[in-house]
Amino acid sequence: MKIGFRTAGFREWSLPDALGAIKRLGYDGVELCLENHDLRPDVIAPARAKEVVALLADLELELASVSYHADGEALETRVPNTLRAIELASEFGASILVLNSRKAEPDRRDEQWQCQLDRFRKLCDKACEFEVDLAVEPEPGLLVDCMADFARLKRELRSCRLMLNLDIGHCHITDDLIPCIHTFAADIVHIHFEDLPGKEHKHLVPGEGDMDLGAVVEAFREARYDGYVTIDLFNITEDPEGYARRAIEATRKLLGG
Numbered sequence: 001m002k003i004g005f006r007t008a009g010f011r012e013w014s015l016p017d018a019l020g021a022i023k024r025l026g027y028d029g030v031e032l033c034l035e036n037h038d039l040r041p042d043v044i045a046p047a048r049a050k051e052v053v054a055l056l057a058d059l060e061l062e063l064a065s066v067s068y069h070a071d072g073e074a075l076e077t078r079v080p081n082t083l084r085a086i087e088l089a090s091e092f093g094a095s096i097l098v099l100n101s102r103k104a105e106p107d108r109r110d111e112q113w114q115c116q117l118d119r120f121r122k123l124c125d126k127a128c129e130f131e132v133d134l135a136v137e138p139e140p141g142l143l144v145d146c147m148a149d150f151a152r153l154k155r156e157l158r159s160c161r162l163m164l165n166l167d168i169g170h171c172h173i174t175d176d177l178i179p180c181i182h183t184f185a186a187d188i189v190h191i192h193f194e195d196l197p198g199k200e201h202k203h204l205v206p207g208e209g210d211m212d213l214g215a216v217v218e219a220f221r222e223a224r225y226d227g228y229v230t231i232d233l234f235n236i237t238e239d240p241e242g243y244a245r246r247a248i249e250a251t252r253k254l255l256g257g
Helices: 015-024 046-059 075-092 106-130 147-157 168-174 177-183 213-222 240-255
Strands: 002-006 029-033 062-067 096-099 133-136 162-167 188-193 228-231
Touching: 002 062, 002 240, 015 046, 015 240, 029 228, 046 075, 062 075, 062 228, 075 096, 075 106, 096 162, 096 188, 106 133, 106 147, 106 162, 133 188, 147 162, 162 168, 168 177, 168 188, 177 213, 213 240, 228 240
Parallel strands: 002 029, 002 228, 029 062, 062 096, 096 133, 133 162, 162 188, 188 228
Antiparallel strands: none
16 A cells, blocks of 8 residues: 545645655655645646646656545536546546535435435546546535445446545544445545544544554455555644654554555
């Protein structure tokens, strides 16, 4: 398993500086977060996309994935932006686009679910066209909140491009994590990796919370997962490089590297 880091943690840095730091710290790859101000699907220029590809090549930094979460964005812009994000993932040379669902409204959940199915059908068609896997990330409080929601989405859409980004902290909160790794092994194409204090939704550097990450890593090995373990820390703007350094040191020890 290779180790990556999400650019969301460096969102106040320029992209060249962020990627340079991630490479310097020894990460194998990076998740490009399209929420970053100059990478947004609705503003990025074709020349900028080419610059990003060249920058990654110059740094010899792999592209673990691309992500577009669009939290709080209205559907009238979220849908076209996510469709464009699929194209961008392909342009960047990524085979995985990580995305999530809308915030759930309990009194409108059935209506929201049907709307989500229509949206994801369009996304899956686009993903097939560009040969990009859509790695859906279940997250507490969202419409796809837990693994049962992901299984339902997968069952109802029946698309070979609909896959799973397993955020281990999210799954720890909503489900029994270790069995889920085995149950959903065939769907997992990408991992977000962090620690949590108890079952509080607060991402911490691996080893600085209460999760049994050794058991988690062993479960991934048993499931024969060989993709990226991407560190997901975001409220770290005061010292992103310091957090990223602690995270890779801890994760290497967990992986035995």
